[in-house]
Amino acid sequence: MTLTPTARRTALAVTAAAGLALSGLALAPYAGASPAAHGVSTARSCALSTHPDVMACKALKVTQGVSTLKKSTGSVNPAAAPSGFGPADLQSAYALPSSGGSGATVAIVDAYDDPNAEADLATYRSTYGLPACTADNGCFSKVGQSGSASALPSADAGWAEEISLDLDMVSAACPDCHILLVEADDSSMTNLGDSVNTAVSLGAKYVSNSYGGGESSSDPSYDSSYFDHPGVAITVSAGDSGYGAEYPAASQYVTAVGGTSLTSDSSSRGWTESVWTGTGSGCSSYDAKPSWQTDADCGKRTIADVSAVADPATGVAVYDTYGSDTGWEVFGGTSASSPLIAAVYALAGAPSAGSYPASFPYAHSDALNDVASGSNGSCGGSYLCTGVSGFDGPTGLGTPNGTAAFAG
Secondary structure, three states, X not given: OOOOHHHHHHHHHHHHHHHHHHOOOOOOOOOOXXXXXXXXXXXXXXXXXXXXXXXXXXXXXXXXXXXXXXXXXXXXXXXXXXXOEOHHHHHHHOOOOOOOOOOOEEEEXXXXXXXXHHHHHHHHHHHOOOOOOOOOOOOEEEEEOOOOOOOOOOEOHHHHHHHHHHHHHHHHHOOOOEEEEEEEOOOEHHHHHHXXXXXXXXXXXXXXXXXXXXXXXXXXXXXXXXXXXOOOEEEEEOOOOOEEOOEOXXXXXXEEEEEEEEEEOOOOOOEEEEEOOOXXXXXXXXXXXXXXXXXXXXXXXXXXXXXXXXXXXXXXXXEEOOOOOXXXXXXXXXXXXXXXXXXHHHHHOOOOOOOOHHHHHHHOHHXXXXXXXXXXXXXXXXXXXXXXXXXXXXXXXXXXXXXXXHOO
């Protein structure tokens, strides 16, 4: 019997769900939402951490309801790719150029090794007609925490899904960018932080971090040790558990990236966005407020600064073959929005020496799409968990409308 493309994708999703159930992983819907209401169920690529100094990746994989999502557009054979947004969709939604960023290097920092990273990236890019990005042509490089291309950590299937998501989102937003993948020895904050330093030492001016965990009193020291890099745009996922602050999104030196639900419509923009119910936001307990933040109800660092698509129900197409689930899949989580925003910074041009790029959107808030509806939790109706006109916690100042808000 020959299955239709839709039936084949649905069967793969059901098979993946069954496999994860047998392995003991929860197939819970994303935080704050009902799978019946949105048509999808998800599983976390990485288990939530119970230790404040150990991080978890923020990728959410759609395990049921894949066939209900929007088909990606562009030069894609419908039988070859799943539902989910592709490069043409994301470039349209955020008014991004289809070229630009040539010579810029976006670094992806994750834990553990993805042995198939380069090969999977090649499939994603060739499927969507993007230029090749390989080690041979100098576009792609993979190193371990020390910066060595040969001293790589052990492999991990969950973090490999995260890596594939990150690489694909940078490719979608900035096809001409070079990509540096730095793989930490494990998911401890110290090793991930060392890997951020390695990325910067190797010349990356844009560094994405799609992981997070609970806050701790050590966070201010982590700030100064790992994230205080003037002239470097460092983005961090805001979290996928709804209202509540996470680290390193709470670092005063980074751009904390929240998440939205993105849908096409008949407006002049052609798209509309609301707060994704699962996105993280909140008021830090430990980190100082940066000078460019002036919101009234949080005396310390407020999360987030900006945002982009993260709702798995309006998820993105990703190609990954390391682990039990192989091929095209649909992902969400603020793991999608952080690398996308890092790539937008790269499109905007090199940050000025000595600057903190996290401040740039605050100087150009009119160059962002304001997101003024939705909520990610209960906070008495405060902007800290509710989408309002202007700045709010879940979506910050808004989503990209071109690159102007990310230049400085």
